[in-house]
Amino acid sequence: MRSHLLNDTTTDRYRRSVTEGIERVAAGLTAAERPFTGVTPDGLAPLIEAIDLDHPLHDTTAALDELEDVYLRDAVYFHHPRYLAHLNCPVVIPAVLGEAVLSAVNSSLDTWDQSAGGTLIERRLIDWTAGRLGLGPAADGVFTSGGTQSNLQALLLAREEAKAGCPEQLRILTSEAGHFSVRKSAKLLGLGPDAVLPVPCDRDRRMQTLALAQELARCTHEGLVPMAVVATAGTTDFGSIDPLAEIAELCARYGAWLHVDAAYGCGLLVSRRNRHLLDGIERADSVTVDYHKSFFQPVSSSAVLVRDAAVLRHATYHADYLNPRRAIEERIPNQVDKSLQTTRRFDALKLWLTLRIMGADGIGELFDEVCALAAEGWRMLAADPRFDVVVRPQLSTLVFRYVPAAATGQTGIDGANLYARRALFSSGDAVVASTTVDGRHYLKFTLLNPETTTGDIAAVLDLISGHAEQYLGENLDRAC
Ligand SMILES: *Cc1c(COP(=O)(O)O)cnc(C)c1O
Numbered sequence: 001m002r003s004h005l006l007n008d009t010t011t012d013r014y015r016r017s018v019t020e021g022i023e024r025v026a027a028g029l030t031a032a033e034r035p036f037t038g039v040t041p042d043g044l045a046p047l048i049e050a051i052d053l054d055h056p057l058h059d060t061t062a063a064l065d066e067l068e069d070v071y072l073r074d075a076v077y078f079h080h081p082r083y084l085a086h087l088n089c090p091v092v093i094p095a096v097l098g099e100a101v102l103s104a105v106n107s108s109l110d111t112w113d114q115s116a117g118g119t120l121i122e123r124r125l126i127d128w129t130a131g132r133l134g135l136g137p138a139a140d141g142v143f144t145s146g147g148t149q150s151n152l153q154a155l156l157l158a159r160e161e162a163k164a165g166c167p168e169q170l171r172i173l174t175s176e177a178g179h180f181s182v183r184k185s186a187k188l189l190g191l192g193p194d195a196v197l198p199v200p201c202d203r204d205r206r207m208q209t210l211a212l213a214q215e216l217a218r219c220t221h222e223g224l225v226p227m228a229v230v231a232t233a234g235t236t237d238f239g240s241i242d243p244l245a246e247i248a249e250l251c252a253r254y255g256a257w258l259h260v261d262a263a264y265g266c267g268l269l270v271s272r273r274n275r276h277l278l279d280g281i282e283r284a285d286s287v288t289v290d291y292h293k294s295f296f297q298p299v300s301s302s303a304v305l306v307r308d309a310a311v312l313r314h315a316t317y318h319a320d321y322l323n324p325r326r327a328i329e330e331r332i333p334n335q336v337d338k339s340l341q342t343t344r345r346f347d348a349l350k351l352w353l354t355l356r357i358m359g360a361d362g363i364g365e366l367f368d369e370v371c372a373l374a375a376e377g378w379r380m381l382a383a384d385p386r387f388d389v390v391v392r393p394q395l396s397t398l399v400f401r402y403v404p405a406a407a408t409g410q411t412g413i414d415g416a417n418l419y420a421r422r423a424l425f426s427s428g429d430a431v432v433a434s435t436t437v438d439g440r441h442y443l444k445f446t447l448l449n450p451e452t453t454t455g456d457i458a459a460v461l462d463l464i465s466g467h468a469e470q471y472l473g474e475n476l477d478r479a480c
Pocket of ligand 1: 087145146147148149151179181232234235236261262263264290302
């Protein structure tokens with residue numbers, strides 16, 4: 001069994017094994033005519049259930065053959081131009097190369113003595129990101145597993161920095177389009193069930209600053225402590241960017257921590273065309289960036305950045321066996337002092353190789369392309385009487401719904417849109433998302449693939465309207 005351990009004597013097996021895996025993925029990418037096969041949980045579960053995990057195949061090729069059946073053939077493929085659903089992106093090859101390297105070397109970024117250069121590379125990328133954000137000379141941060149964890153850590157720091165107030169009095173203000181991880185974080189932080197106050201949005205789904213001002217004033221008046229405002233730079237549903245500068249102004253006035261959730265919008269940091277949309281982000285106390293969304297990096301790759309490195313001490317705990325206090329005096333860089341995680345992937349390597357091979361502008365161009373595609377898609381939808389489109393996109397998201405020509409009740413329209421999404425998913429021809437807007441069902445494209453064309457958008461819209469019409473034809477009596 002030792003021949004399976006990766007070391008100096010097994011490099012041939014390593015090369016063969018990994019190459020064989022790469023060949024399978026390459027073949028899968030070429031073979032995928034659609035983003036999805038439409039397989040159902042009931043269809044796939046028996047195949048996976050039937051595998052006896054206590055009887056290994058002892059053969060790489062056989063295991064990969066099996067993997068074709070249980071995973072590769074029916075996986076959802078994000079490189080396909082008609083995958084238009086969620087924020088998971090097609091990935092760039094330099095980052096996939098990084099992934100292969102980092103898992104083989106298996107550095108762990110908790111301590112210097114498990115990572116060496118990995119720690120310094122991560123630190124450079126944090127500094128680079130903080131520089132792009134404009135957070136100033138005292139900024140710092142750490143890579144995380146994703147935006148959810150980044151938001152949790154930022155809110156932990158905000159809570160620790162909120163000097164006054166018992167947990168029941170602490171409030172977090174975020175727009176009604178903010179990410180649900182804000183509420184999840186509040187719960188994990190032991191705040192009360194009413195801790196997160198939703199601030200209304202304007203028609204473009206951006207936080208209304210007037211409403212935020214009123215809420216902040218009300219909190220103070222009622223003896224509550226607005227410990228943080230979470231502004232979203234790229235809401236998950238609409239890609240809308242809250243008015244960051246105005247929000248920063250209000251935070252300064254009320255002494256509230258400003259966290260900017262730029263999990264989605266962070267791609268603008270490398271955009272030469274649209275960077276200005278993030279103006280004001282430099283005033284944040286903390287920022288979430290998800291490189292695994294708009295930097296075309298494989299899951300996971302994310303970071304939380306802070307204006308003042310000193311606040312990261314709230315996440316610092318010492319273990320004598322790992323990161324003893326004396327390491328600080330000895331100036332040994334141990335990233336675990338800044339992280340909620342202990343053992344931690346060297347995800348930063350993917351971004352490093354991406355910047356070294358493609359360059360930041362290259363990533364920015366890809367993100368600009370999908371934003372331009374969304375703008376074009378919006379024009380198509382706005383001109384198409386079959387559809388009602390919600391907001392003109394700032395990033396790469398389109399929220400719309402099919403509206404039949406003939407008078408149809410709202411329930412019928414909701415049903416037709418839900419049906420269209422499901423039918424499309426089962427066919428595998430395209431994958432789109434659904435969401436609700438003001439209580440009604442809508443469909444959503446999240447465009448992150450520069451290979452998607454306006455022709456793809458037009459074709460998928462035709463498919464949607466075909467499915468919706470079919471539903472209404474069959475359900476007219478019930479729907480009305
Ligand atoms: C995706 C997203 C998150 C959560 O990030 P994960 O990486 O999925 O954990 C948080 N905030 C916003 C605005 C997002 O779009």
